[in-house]
Amino acid sequence: MASNGYDLWLRYAPVEDQTLLTTYQEQFQSVYFKGGSSKLDVAQKELKRGITGMLGQNIVLNPSFSDKNTLIIASAKNLNTAISASLEKDLKDLGEEGFIIKSINTNGKNVIVVTANTDQGILYGTFKLLMLMQENRDLSAINRVEKPKIDLRILNHWDNLDRTVERGYAGFSLWNWQKLPGFIDQRYIDYARANASIGINGTVLTNVNANALVLTPRYIDKVTALADVFRPYGIKVYLTARFSAPIEIGGLETADPLDPKVKQWWKAKSDEIYQKIPDFGGFLVKANSEGQPGPQNYGRSHVDGANMLADAVSPHGGIVMWRAFVYSEDDATDRAKQAYSEFVPFDGQFRDNVIIQVKNGPIDFQPREPFHPMFGAMPKTPLMIEFQLTQEYLGFSTHLVYLPKLFEEVLQADTYQEGKGSTVAKVIDGSLHDKKITGMAGVANIGTDINWTGHPFAEANWYGFGRLAWDPELDSRDIAKEWLRATFSNKEEFVNTMEQVMIDSREAVVNYMTPLGLHHMMDTGHHYGPGPWVDNLSRADWNPVYYHKADSLGIGFDRTKSGSDAVDQYAPELAKRFNDPKTTPEEFLLWFHHLPWDYKLKNGESLWNGIALKYQEGVDEVGTLIKTWGKMKPYVDAARFNEVSMLLDIQLKEAKWWRDACLLYFQQFSQQPLPAGVEKPAETLDYFKSLRFPYAPGN
Numbered sequence: 001m002a003s004n005g006y007d008l009w010l011r012y013a014p015v016e017d018q019t020l021l022t023t024y025q026e027q028f029q030s031v032y033f034k035g036g037s038s039k040l041d042v043a044q045k046e047l048k049r050g051i052t053g054m055l056g057q058n059i060v061l062n063p064s065f066s067d068k069n070t071l072i073i074a075s076a077k078n079l080n081t082a083i084s085a086s087l088e089k090d091l092k093d094l095g096e097e098g099f100i101i102k103s104i105n106t107n108g109k110n111v112i113v114v115t116a117n118t119d120q121g122i123l124y125g126t127f128k129l130l131m132l133m134q135e136n137r138d139l140s141a142i143n144r145v146e147k148p149k150i151d152l153r154i155l156n157h158w159d160n161l162d163r164t165v166e167r168g169y170a171g172f173s174l175w176n177w178q179k180l181p182g183f184i185d186q187r188y189i190d191y192a193r194a195n196a197s198i199g200i201n202g203t204v205l206t207n208v209n210a211n212a213l214v215l216t217p218r219y220i221d222k223v224t225a226l227a228d229v230f231r232p233y234g235i236k237v238y239l240t241a242r243f244s245a246p247i248e249i250g251g252l253e254t255a256d257p258l259d260p261k262v263k264q265w266w267k268a269k270s271d272e273i274y275q276k277i278p279d280f281g282g283f284l285v286k287a288n289s290e291g292q293p294g295p296q297n298y299g300r301s302h303v304d305g306a307n308m309l310a311d312a313v314s315p316h317g318g319i320v321m322w323r324a325f326v327y328s329e330d331d332a333t334d335r336a337k338q339a340y341s342e343f344v345p346f347d348g349q350f351r352d353n354v355i356i357q358v359k360n361g362p363i364d365f366q367p368r369e370p371f372h373p374m375f376g377a378m379p380k381t382p383l384m385i386e387f388q389l390t391q392e393y394l395g396f397s398t399h400l401v402y403l404p405k406l407f408e409e410v411l412q413a414d415t416y417q418e419g420k421g422s423t424v425a426k427v428i429d430g431s432l433h434d435k436k437i438t439g440m441a442g443v444a445n446i447g448t449d450i451n452w453t454g455h456p457f458a459e460a461n462w463y464g465f466g467r468l469a470w471d472p473e474l475d476s477r478d479i480a481k482e483w484l485r486a487t488f489s490n491k492e493e494f495v496n497t498m499e500q501v502m503i504d505s506r507e508a509v510v511n512y513m514t515p516l517g518l519h520h521m522m523d524t525g526h527h528y529g530p531g532p533w534v535d536n537l538s539r540a541d542w543n544p545v546y547y548h549k550a551d552s553l554g555i556g557f558d559r560t561k562s563g564s565d566a567v568d569q570y571a572p573e574l575a576k577r578f579n580d581p582k583t584t585p586e587e588f589l590l591w592f593h594h595l596p597w598d599y600k601l602k603n604g605e606s607l608w609n610g611i612a613l614k615y616q617e618g619v620d621e622v623g624t625l626i627k628t629w630g631k632m633k634p635y636v637d638a639a640r641f642n643e644v645s646m647l648l649d650i651q652l653k654e655a656k657w658w659r660d661a662c663l664l665y666f667q668q669f670s671q672q673p674l675p676a677g678v679e680k681p682a683e684t685l686d687y688f689k690s691l692r693f694p695y696a697p698g699n
């Protein structure tokens, strides 16, 4: 079935397997599903749409029970007593968002029951039922009980009010502020459907590099219109709060969080928002980071700032997500250490409705970073993880990179903070330290491009983020399979082949950009392409040379006890392991160690040869990907097949560019030839250094 990607994983393509089709048709012969709330209404609409697409038939949704029912979709309080009694135990732990899909034998025949404690649960259950059918799963003995393991499953849009998107590579911002609130773009509704289908329940509409204007009455009306669209889908709206807003739009002379007038201003502002949006989620704040104003401008702390805002929204049940992405220009030690040093001493001092939002790694969404040492180190403070779906450092929307593989690696990393098994996932889902609020944020990769994310395969990163936010223990491979089946095809040959391609794509990008623990080697500003030579930016820690520290003796950042001692921010087991190059996992080698060019790697190669071979491996992996994709032609519609083919060709060119530029640059220090098997660079180092991209997107 042809697609331009707009339908995402909600294509509802006709079921091709005739036996399965007949079974499904029988199962949908007599459906009980009574509407009556806005959430149930959207669930019903979705069900009709899905069934029409997949089964080629319209269904009638009966508002009253009958003995003939083959499918019953109803919240627990509306089930008949026999059925609800049989589900009592499951229903008890289901919470507000969980659902059950179960085939139950009643009156001598099987009925599929979709139930939940709430209408929200029914909506999620309906989406799941449709997804299972898109995966062509057999429903006859289905028994699924699901509820989210994380409370806040939230997208962060770095969208500006002029509709540009910071680090956005898929067009402009979806939010048409000019036409809001009067004009409701169909895309808002389809955005909400897509999110609800994977359990995303929150969206921060505006950039963390914030504009106070969004807090003025005219914009609050526009935000209200979006909140009204999203509400039936269970999606709450949040805004970024510019810390200096009381000055910029409030006419005050200060934004000092301890000043009574400032406190009063934020309280009044919150009341004003909640009057229009009673379920407003709260604020996300980037403060005292990369030039953003914050409490430190007034000699106050993150605690003072976050708690002041928390007090403003708490009467309404709102929360504050306070970001830990901070690194000071005056700190001469190691950028990787700063967030931990600034935040961990405050453990236990934040209000109950504050959650600290921490990037997955200690630097900045690099192709690979070790997990952020703050995870597990603040037992008394809720911490949420922030992943980046938009591929700022991973090839924009041009490279096929399946990010759930990266997310899984971080989530399954062991912090050892409460002994072995203290994974990041357990920190995030709150189980390690019994956290009151839990959350996972994804910096959105969504824009006005027809297919939403620029690259047809980047849709999988949005999808996979939602799935992992629902359950951080999911296997990224299973997620890839679900997505492939719903988005492209159920043909086994296709699914099995492409699932492996997606899994491998993450390591490929690490190899051709930043192998063996290298990081932050991109060009300045736009971050497009390699720039390992950059050494002239105003702040030391903005320069790639700060991170790779290549010199005639070797390469890498010494973060051992005798270096910056970043290793000591990890639990003792890990600190010990990371302190010694022999016990450091090789994928993090140059993250933690500065090593001589002839240092011997586990495979016997010298470090120089090993680096060069990794770059080549990355390029080769893209080559293989192209060949494999070529064989997928019979399974994919022509439009998407060609789009992906063209993008892969660009990816290959850019992978070679990364390899050649980085190796030529490092070769000046290693003074050694490229090992056998590594292609000779097509251009000179000066050529690569001369490239300029004034109009690269996302800046």
Ligand code: GCW
Pocket: 158, 166, 167, 208, 209, 286, 290, 325, 364
């Ligand atoms: O890495 C940097 C990005 C900025 C971004 C910042 C952040 C929104 O280059 O564009 O600003 O991270 O996460 O705050």
